[in-house]
Amino acid sequence: MVIPVHDANPARRVPWVTYALIVANVVVFLRTPGVAGSLTGDTGLAQLCRLESFLDQWAAVPRELIHDRMSRLVPTGQVGVGPSGPGCVVAPxxxxxxxPLSVLTAMFLHGGWAHLIGNMLxxxxxxxxxxxxxxxxxxxxxxxxxxYAATYGFALADPDSPTPLIGASGAVAGVLGAYLVLYPRARVWALVPFLILLPLRLPAWSVLGLWFVLQAVFSYGAGVSGAGTVAYLAHVVGFAVGMLCAWPLRRGTPPPPDPPRPLWGPQARPGPTWPGRPRRPGQGW
Structure with a gap:
């Protein structure tokens, strides 16, 4: 999968809302119980129980969304000992x-540094x-x-799931879908894994199109083992909703600027003009 790092498509105004969303996600993540353990590798049972209790309270649970009621038993954050050994205590x-409000709070929660950094990038x-x-x-x-569309779309596909949904992935996927509709030809600098990470400038339609295809494939269970830990279907739904919302605006959207001239080749710089020999347009050194 390619990793975008920059697009050659400058905005006309400062994107204060995007900056504020990134800051809010980072602040909430740093205040989430268990973040220190995810960074240092210290993930004891007590820490995991506190994190599970926190997420169950503030994350979106498909079963709760579909039936519009809370679960009868939830993690308390305490550690107890049962017939099968130590574990997290559950109680009313x-x-x-x-x-419904938990969908909003869940959009600012992340399960680890990789989850957060990927979405914010x-x-x-x-x-x-x-x-x-x-x-x-x-x-x-x-x-x-x-x-919201991404979260409820995933919940409808698995209405009895008790697993909390967290992350800004669905909303960010909508942003990607809108970008694909509005600026398909914009150039994006991306790191492409090929033995090493190669920096290449690719059209946005190829970067985002490949991303969407991978999410769609993974949502059907194909791909790496453990793919069920990621709500790929939510990504697909968010992306599709973003495309639909941006579609009416595509005609009035100014195209991205032309990419800068390459550093080498016949189009890099104009060639010299010799006496008695006019320079042809585009002639190089």
């Missing part, structure tokens, strides 16, 4: 939880242009809509 919840590279095209208020609503 001592808090109120709104399943894609949002950093592609979010500024989508925000520039939609406007700040409409962009923020669009971001939330894609996140």
């Amino acid at each position: 919840p001592d808090y109120d939880k709104s399943p 894609f949002l950093w590279v592609f979010g500024d242009n989508v925000e520039d095209r939609l406007g700040k208020a409409r962009y923020l609503l669009f971001y939330g809509l894609c996140g």
